């Protein structure tokens with residue numbers, strides 16, 4: 001119980017459920033010192049983690065990329081998530097699973113013996129989608145920023161690590177916009193700070209290729225699958241800001257937002273929530289969530 005009489009949330013820390021106020025990490029933790037950790041943001045719908053295998057695959061890839069051998073199976077990680085959801089009596093939730101290289105005081109060079117810090121953080125997040133209330137306040141306003149996406153050669157873009165300074169600096173440039181659009185070092189459109197970008201023109205659906213400086217978003221993957229299923233041609237390519245400006249519809253995707261329509265990019269207005277392809281894909285996304293999480297056969 002907290003002072004105001006509400007029940008305190010429980011988080012999973014290194015294999016134990018602990019009250020939120022006691023869920024603390026050492027100042028010597030490499031996740032705190034250097035951002036030396038991997039994480040996934042997930043959503044639970046009706047108590048089921050949506051796209052768990054895809055998230056677990058990406059986490060595994062991130063850990064492999066940064067050479068972090070945490071020694072936990074994906075079954076064990078899933079068990080800890082389920083236990084945390086149950087302890088908090090949550091079925092519809094935001095879930096964050098973080099694994100850092102743990103407490104290793106001393107040098108920047110990581111030691112081989114890793115005692116990872118493993119945290120499962122949860123908070124209530126209603127289903128949202130088109131039938132409920134979306135988690136976002138309204139369609140996004142997007143601004144192209146000067147800050148460039150870190151090139152893959154400097155920091156592998158398919159690794160989802162604790163270090164978000166690139167995105168934080170991009171967000172600090174925003175003037176009256178919700179999300180920053182980053183280009184790569186050659187000026188090609190990459191992605192948002194925490195989202196992938198899609199646009200629709202007369203040739204179909206487009207999104208920057210993951211051959212570029214783009215995190216392979218799980219929501220991006222689902223949207224491309226849904227588009228393929230319905231016959232909307234989906235293209236993964238290299239695009240310039242002008243390609244976006246000339247589009248009919250633009251939307252952003254991430255695990256928390258799902259499909260978030262975009263109202264403006266750099267002051268240019270798009271069809272937003274009423275765009276036919278955005279509407280169609282949002283409905284199909286909702287249906288996918290319904291089928292796999294709420295009403296699995």
Ligand code: PMP
Nearest residue numbers: 194195196215217218219254255
């Ligand atoms: N790009 C970046 C940089 C992100 O941080 C995120 C959020 N994880 C995404 C894209 C979207 O990924 P996902 O759909 O897996 O949430």
